[in-house]
Structures are given as structure tokens and as C-alpha cells.
Amino acid sequence: MALKLFDLHCDTLTECFRTGKSLIRNDLHLDIRRGLGFERWVQCFAVWIPDEVRGDEAVSLFEGAADLLEREAARCPALRLIRSSADLDALRPGECGAVLTVESGAAAAGSLERLSGMVRRGVRMMTLTWNGENELGGGVRAPGPLTPFGREAVREMERLGVIIDLSHASERLFYAVAEETSGPLAASHSDARALCPHPRNLTDEQFCLIRDRGGLVGLNFAPPFLSKGKARRGDVWRHAEHFLALGGENVLxxxxxxxxxxxxxxxxxxGDMEALCEDFLRHGCPEDVVRRIFFENAYNFFHSL
Ligand SMILES: [Zn+2]
Structure with a gap:
């Protein structure tokens, strides 16, 4: 089965910005060159704002990484920025559609104007926090509430069609946002806490809330989220199987x-995504469900924004 891939989260852009490596060809987990054989490929590139970075420094980190993505797209015809559903429609085999996302709303430095500026630069999805606390609320290691600014920010994100990403949010923040909003919610890179009791993973109740709201959950490959023991590629399927049993075939x-x-x-x-896809098929996951998990659910979701 030729692979169609839509990946909701990687930190490769931030890593390239930090190290000066090329996004097109590098020795990291991902570069553009290695995915060009896929039948379709949409990749979310997050700008990660670490918890010790705030204010103007967070703004310039965001701007610098967003500039880098634009520069790389300008010199590599196979790398196309995705800002709209028309851009998605125009994507062809042998190209990487790059979606700009943000990991930690600290990138907005407490300003709604900054937030809309980020959206004008192409941001389509944003986690409210990283692990600590910021202007919007508390992450998994600092479970503060949704702040008054956080409340305004999620309303503005809904208005602007930016996906509210609740990976890294504390449970308290997760439920506060669910109450404050009515649209779909996402967790771009989180696994099942029922299988691996890590605070970054989703409880079944959280997963079902995202499912009921028509949202998305992206399967994370981080070993501490996949397994208490030594994680293997096959663990990704275990987490998928658990979520599928909760009615997640249009969510994952x-x-x-x-x-x-x-x-x-x-x-x-x-480069191992095709092998992961083969694993899912070998475990008996029907081909149409594999297609949904690897591509269609996320594609349809982003297309509908
Ligand atoms: Zn993360």
C-alpha cells in the first residue's frame, strides 16, 4: 500500500532553527528528502517555545522559525506551505505540504494581536501550553487553571479557525477549555493512559470527549508514553487498537x-513510516482504517477548517 501520511506533530523545524541544520536534508528524525516517495505527505511543523522562554524572546523564536520554514520552502520546490484547503487540494505526490503549528501559546506573549499575527503567518494549530505554566494556563507539570487571557485566546482561536491542541495541557486545563469552547478539540501528540500511565497521555474519558466533539488525536512515538518497559514500534499499534475500541476510527x-x-x-x-503502516495491516487493521489513521482523518479535519 503506497503510503499517504499526515503527521500532526514534529519538532524538526525548531531543531533546525536551533542547530542551523537544513530541513531539506539532515541527520535528524525527519527531513523533506526522506518523505518524497510517499503518495501524499502533509507534515505539521511545530515551533516549540520552551518553558523558560517568554515575552519578546518567545515572539522572536516563533518569528525566526517561521522565517526559516518560508526560506526553506522558497529554495525547495517540493516543500509547499499549506495555509488553506485549496493548498491541500493542490498538493501532489513527491511534495511535502508543510503546516505551521505552535507548541505553547507563550508564542503569543499574552497578546491577542500577536495571536492573530501568528495566524496571518499561517499557524493552523496551537497547543495552549508546554509542560509548565504560561499566560494561557497550566501544563501537565504545573496544573494551573485556564487564565482570563487563556479564555480570550481560545475564543479567538475558535473564531480564527485555529485548532486548539490540548496535548501538554493539565487535566484541569483540558476540562476548562472543553467547557469554554464548543468546537472540535485536538491532542496532536498523546497516547492512551490506560496502557501507559504517563501524565502526557489521555485518559479514556478525555479521548471520548475529543471523539464526541469530532476532534483528532495523534499517536505519539515517545518511548515513555508508549510503554512502561522498553518501547517498540509495535506499541504504537497497541495504543491505536485501544483507541479504536473506544470508537476512534475517525479520530486517530x-x-x-x-x-x-x-x-x-x-x-x-x-523513513520507517511505511514499516509502521505495514505493522498496522499485519495486526489485522482494515486497510480503510489504516488510511484514515495515517492520513484521511487529519486531512479531512484540516480541509474543513
Ligand atoms: Zn510535545
């Missing part, structure tokens, strides 16, 4: 976390 997607984490030794980067 990929959320690799490439270049934001270590990886299982048999899942070394984007």
Missing part, C-alpha cells in the same frame, strides 16, 4: 513527535 491520526523525543530503536524516523 499520527503525531510522531519526531525530533522532540527519543524513539523506539525500530522506529528511527520518517
Amino acid at each position: 491520526a499520527m503525531g510522531s513527535d519526531f525530533d522532540g523525543t527519543d524513539l523506539p530503536e525500530d522506529l528511527r524516523g520518517v
Whole structure:
């Protein structure tokens, strides 16, 4: 089966910005060159704002990484920025459609104007927090509430059609946002807490809430989220199988976390995505469900924004 891939989260852009490496060809988990054989490929590139970076420094980190993505797209015809559903329609085999996303709303530095500026630059999805606390609320390691600014920000994100990403949110923040909003919610890179009790993973109740709201959950390849023991590529299927049993066939997607984490030794980067897809088929996952998880659910969701 020729692979169509839509991956909701990687940190490769931030890593390239930090190290000066090329997004097109590098020795990281992902580069553009390695995915060009896919039948279709849409990749979300997150700008990650670490918890010690705030204010103007967070703004310039966002702007610098967004500039880098634009520069790389300008010099590589196979790398196309995706800002609209028309851009998605125009994507062809042998191209990478790049979606700009943000990991931690600290990138907005507490300003709704900054937030709309980020959207004008192409941001389509944003996690409210990383692990700590920021202007919007608390992450998994600092479970503060949804702040008054956070409340305004999620309303503005809904108005602007930016996907509210609740990966990294504390449970308290997760439910506060669910109450504050009515549209679909996403968790771009989180696994099942029922299988691996890590605070970054989703409880069944959280998953079902996202399912009922017509949202998306991306499967994360980080070993500490996949397994309490030594994680293998096959663990990704275990988490998928669990979520499928909760009625997740229209919810699940990929959320690799490439270049934001270590990886299982048999899942070394984007070059192993075809092998992961084969695993799902070998475990008896029907081909149409595999297509939905690897591509269609996320594609349809982004297309409908
Ligand atoms: Zn993350």
C-alpha cells in the first residue's frame, strides 16, 4: 500500500532553527528528502517555545522559525506551505505540504494581536501550553487553571479557525477549555493512559470527549508514553487498537513527535513510516482504517477548517 501520511506533530523545524541544520536534508528524525516517495505527505511543523522562554524572546523564536520554514520552502520546490484547503487540494505526490503549528501559546506573549499575527503567518494549530505554566494556563507539570487571557485566546482561536491542541495541557486545563469552547478539540501528540500511565497521555474519558466533539488525536512515538518497559514500534499499534475500541476510527491520526523525543530503536524516523503502516495491516487493521489513521482523518479535519 503506497503510503499517504499526515503527521500532526514534529519538532524538526525548531531543531533546525536551533542547530542551523537544513530541513531539506539532515541527520535528524525527519527531513523533506526522506518523505518524497510517499503518495501524499502533509507534515505539521511545530515551533516549540520552551518553558523558560517568554515575552519578546518567545515572539522572536516563533518569528525566526517561521522565517526559516518560508526560506526553506522558497529554495525547495517540493516543500509547499499549506495555509488553506485549496493548498491541500493542490498538493501532489513527491511534495511535502508543510503546516505551521505552535507548541505553547507563550508564542503569543499574552497578546491577542500577536495571536492573530501568528495566524496571518499561517499557524493552523496551537497547543495552549508546554509542560509548565504560561499566560494561557497550566501544563501537565504545573496544573494551573485556564487564565482570563487563556479564555480570550481560545475564543479567538475558535473564531480564527485555529485548532486548539490540548496535548501538554493539565487535566484541569483540558476540562476548562472543553467547557469554554464548543468546537472540535485536538491532542496532536498523546497516547492512551490506560496502557501507559504517563501524565502526557489521555485518559479514556478525555479521548471520548475529543471523539464526541469530532476532534483528532495523534499517536505519539515517545518511548515513555508508549510503554512502561522498553518501547517498540509495535506499541504504537497497541495504543491505536485501544483507541479504536473506544470508537476512534475517525479520530486517530499520527503525531510522531519526531525530533522532540527519543524513539523506539525500530522506529528511527520518517523513513520507517511505511514499516509502521505495514505493522498496522499485519495486526489485522482494515486497510480503510489504516488510511484514515495515517492520513484521511487529519486531512479531512484540516480541509474543513
Ligand atoms: Zn510535545
